[in-house]
């Protein structure tokens with residue numbers, strides 16, 4: 405575990421307490437607004453954390469929802485860049501990679517968890533590399549599309565990580581980044597009980613502003629974004645998100661119900677004040693950036 409003394413985005417050491425959870429402090433940079441855990445762990449330290457126990461509940465309860473979401477995402481990705489080679493970093497059990505392969509992409513995957521890799525290989529016959537991105541041995545300018553589904557919040561140095569992603573993507577290649585949205589109403593209402601506030605494994609908490617800044621710094625131009633809702637009425641009722649009692653819990657339930665109604669009616673675009681608690685950002689590589697990407 406490494407103590408973080410300065411902001412990954414702007415380098416400033418000035419920060420203010422944001423919250424604490426699981427005996428860890430989360431702070432907000434006073435200069436650029438990035439919210440981050442004051443302790444981070446490297447991929448090698450996290451390797452054992454992403455075990456069968458970590459993935460099994462996901463496979464049982466959330467895989468269906470994830471597949472639904474991925475079907476929407478692949479349509480958008482195909483509209484922006486198709487055909488070509490696609491790399492999914494942190495591909496987990498391989499649901500997205502399988503979908504991308506079926507849609508006609510030439511796919512590759514990297515995954516830290518050995519258990520998830522074996523699941524992807526056995527279930528979907530995917531060729532997935534087990535290990536860290538830096539050890540995968542990909543040549544520069546290899547991929548047309550790179551996807552990062554809920555990965556950037558898990559890495560110990562997002563700037564260096566995105567620089568390595570930049571190196572692997574072709575010029576004008578498409579990068580898709582999806583992360584929890586710390587500025588969402590759900591995150592604010594649920595506070596530390598927001599399910600995605602998890603400083604033991606989520607070291608960084610982005611919003612559209614800080615994610616756009618990260619992408620610009622690492623050689624990408626943002627072309628658009630979408631958001632969706634992780635927090636559902638069911639989660640609030642099962643006390644998975646939000647305080648157990650009180651007005652904020654009631655507000656969160658009302659908010660989650662409102663979202664369901666908007667989604668059911670296929671209301672597009674969503675009103676600006678209802679920003680989902682997960683954001684997907686689409687960006688294109690505009691330039692090569694260089695730097696020491698040995699450790700992230």
Ligand SMILES: [Zn+2]
Nearest residue numbers: 411414433436
């Ligand atoms: Zn900062």
